[in-house]
Amino acid sequence: MIEIRATVESLEQAQALLAAGVDSLYFGEDVFGLRLPATFSYEEIQTLVALTHQQGKQVIVAVNGIMHPEKMRLLPAYLEFLSSIQVDRILVGDPGVVHLLRENNCDLPYIYAGETMVTNSRQFNFWGKRGAVGGVLAREVPFEEMVTLAKNLEIPAEVLVYGATCIHHSKRPLLENYYQYKQLLEAKTRERNLFLSEPKKAETHYSIYEDSHGTHIFADNDVNLLPELPQLVANQYQTWKLEGLYTRGAAFVTIAEVFVAAKAALIAGTWSEALATELNKKIQQAHPVERGLDSGFFYLDPTTIR
Secondary structure (H helix, E strand, C coil): CCEEEEECCCHHHHHHHHHHCCCEEEECCCCCCCCCCCCCCHHHHHHHHHHHHHCCCEEEEEECCCCCHHHHCCHHHHHHHHHHCCCCEEEECCHHHHHHHHHCCCCCCEEECCHHHCCCHHHHHHHHCCCCCEEECCCCCCHHHHHHHHCCCCCCEEEEEEECCEEEEECCCHHHHHHHHHCCCCCCCHHHCCEEEECCEEEEEEEEEEECCEEEEECCEEEECHHHHHHHHHCCCCEEEECCCCCCHHHHHHHHHHHHHHHHHHHHCCCCHHHHHHHHHHHHHHCCCCCEEECCCCCCCHHHCC
16 A cells, blocks of 8 residues: 655645645654654644544654753653644654653554664564564665565565655754854754855755754755656555655645655556656656756665765
């Protein structure tokens, strides 16, 4: 069963994404959740959960931050709140959160998202044996290795099929340190659309921003795996993530509609190269003009990885 998960930036967008046909909405707040398009209050989270359940769809709440002591002390109350409003699943990256779930007998199902560490079936199955209902595949795994990995998976693996890829995260306030060194007073938020360029490579465009979790740096281009969806389905990768961090508002809803149409065609057996070309063109038209698109690490030769 193909599941399409989509991030959310507002109540209005959530309604539009549900109407478009996505299966699960992914959101949270910025104390415990990493790299979200928006932060929601507890009241707004409760409203989003109720709205999603009314449509017969599911909710995934991001609890995937690195929980340092000051945040770990606040976490039990938050997990209790999420359980009380019947959140379907949470996304977890810190093993300390798993420990708290067990220690407090919290019945929240969790998806394990260890970022770059989840690169083989042993990682997935390790956490599956410890209660995870799914895992998030590291973005850096090429398809050739995904084929081998899929044969041994015991829990579903989420694959990023559209959106920005974080290639570096540091707890350090790198932008703040730079600004202090340069004696600048500048904002560090995602809304600034700051980016880094490599020396002598002016065309490179690594988006960067800073928040309470530290500094986040993103790949030069965003991922679009629409043409590769048949290969993913053939190898049992049927959990697709749509990331709207840099694709905002109605444009992101349009892209979600494209992937819903692709899902329907694959299920009905009506997928064709002509349809793929048509749908891919719609993605390119809706995608922000200032951001590139490519297939990420999908076609990378595993023998070239160092």
